[in-house]
Amino acid sequence: MSGSADLHRRLWKENADLARASLEHPFVQGLAQGDLDQDAFRRYVAQDAFFLRAFHRAYALAAAKCGPVTPLAILRRVESLMTGVLDELDLHAGYAEELGIDLDRVDPHPATFAYTDFLLRTAWEGEPGEIFASMTPCMRLYAWLGQELEEHDHPGNPYHEWIRTYGSEEFAGLADEMESLLDELAEDTDAVRDAYRYAMVCERDFFSAPLGRGE
Amino acid sequence: MGHDFDRSRLAVGAGDLWEEATRARFLDAVGDGTLPEEAFDRWLVQDYRFVSGLSRFVALTVAKTPREAQRVVIGGLAALDEELEWFEDHAEERGLDLDAEPHPVCRRYVDYLIAAGYGEPMEVLLAILYGVEVAYTVGWGRLEAEGPYAEFIERWTHPDFQAYVAELRDLADAHRHPDQQEHFDRVMEHERAFWRMTWEG
Numbered sequence: 001m002s003g004s005a006d007l008h009r010r011l012w013k014e015n016a017d018l019a020r021a022s023l024e025h026p027f028v029q030g031l032a033q034g035d036l037d038q039d040a041f042r043r044y045v046a047q048d049a050f051f052l053r054a055f056h057r058a059y060a061l062a063a064a065k066c067g068p069v070t071p072l073a074i075l076r077r078v079e080s081l082m083t084g085v086l087d088e089l090d091l092h093a094g095y096a097e098e099l100g101i102d103l104d105r106v107d108p109h110p111a112t113f114a115y116t117d118f119l120l121r122t123a124w125e126g127e128p129g130e131i132f133a134s135m136t137p138c139m140r141l142y143a144w145l146g147q148e149l150e151e152h153d154h155p156g157n158p159y160h161e162w163i164r165t166y167g168s169e170e171f172a173g174l175a176d177e178m179e180s181l182l183d184e185l186a187e188d189t190d191a192v193r194d195a196y197r198y199a200m201v202c203e204r205d206f207f208s209a210p211l212g213r214g215e
Numbered sequence: 216m217g218h219d220f221d222r223s224r225l226a227v228g229a230g231d232l233w234e235e236a237t238r239a240r241f242l243d244a245v246g247d248g249t250l251p252e253e254a255f256d257r258w259l260v261q262d263y264r265f266v267s268g269l270s271r272f273v274a275l276t277v278a279k280t281p282r283e284a285q286r287v288v289i290g291g292l293a294a295l296d297e298e299l300e301w302f303e304d305h306a307e308e309r310g311l312d313l314d315a316e317p318h319p320v321c322r323r324y325v326d327y328l329i330a331a332g333y334g335e336p337m338e339v340l341l342a343i344l345y346g347v348e349v350a351y352t353v354g355w356g357r358l359e360a361e362g363p364y365a366e367f368i369e370r371w372t373h374p375d376f377q378a379y380v381a382e383l384r385d386l387a388d389a390h391r392h393p394d395q396q397e398h399f400d401r402v403m404e405h406e407r408a409f410w411r412m413t414w415e416g
Contacts, residue, residue, distance in 0.1 A: 110404070114323045120330035
């Protein structure tokens, strides 16, 4: 469990192109401007709820692989991140009720399956370091997008709540937590770099799906 | 041929997807001898990457399969080992690098198989495996075994291979599960995407 202190920063920097592609994505810009089609947002919430269930399972598998002498402090942090996912799912349930979506009957888009299959394949097959590398982009990217969008946010934006959630200090804290786990558990290997980058690709494609552009 | 896979429960249940997964420009071009070498090489490398993943999936299936069904699946696993070698020989002849990056379409297919292999019950895995193999034998089986790729056509239309696929069909039918069709359909979607990729790059 050696890890490398700066790994999360290096990976984030190396994938800045993909982070920017997400920020500039029409879906995200639609959230920022407040003019995103509500049906697209509805589809996004449904897909994201499906995704988050897989994300939660991936944490559980990572925790199961942490080994018998893993410090309790680490396991406690994993547990707090898992709780964070459940809180996010509660938030989605709130949206779903408002928007009239049945989250138990989601028909996952190919881009959603691509992402969840990748996460779960990694979670079942990989070491904890690789698993966290596949999961970190989701946290860091959303925290970053939330903060970027918050600069021009205002309560009149119909997506104000979404921006406020991911731009919050609380969510940034979860992303920090995730990155420190990554630094502690992951080595700078090809598998780790590849998992991180591919997750960033999946994130970008995930935003295309609700606009009907994903494949 | 006599197995009538087109009329098996899962193939019928897949509706249009069944046709879309078993007919492809790539295969038509193999059949009429117009396939560009570049497409064939792409197929060979990506199919090798796919079969490497598939053999891991089949190993997971062996682990979950009850005793009376194991012989069939273990036989399939051994055949895949031999198939990988056969691909390696062909790749060497043609000077192809089998360690090349998997195409995103190939990667998604393998991610799906491995995630399912660990997470889904045995009955579903049998339906998935039947889907993978039946799509192949039926797709290639629509061609006459002639022309520059006759060896490849023969391989997946060989009576032994078809008998194996029929055994998988019977196992999937004997071990029913409500999620079988959904997963068979997902395999068909991956097959369709894979064929498109081999043709379009």
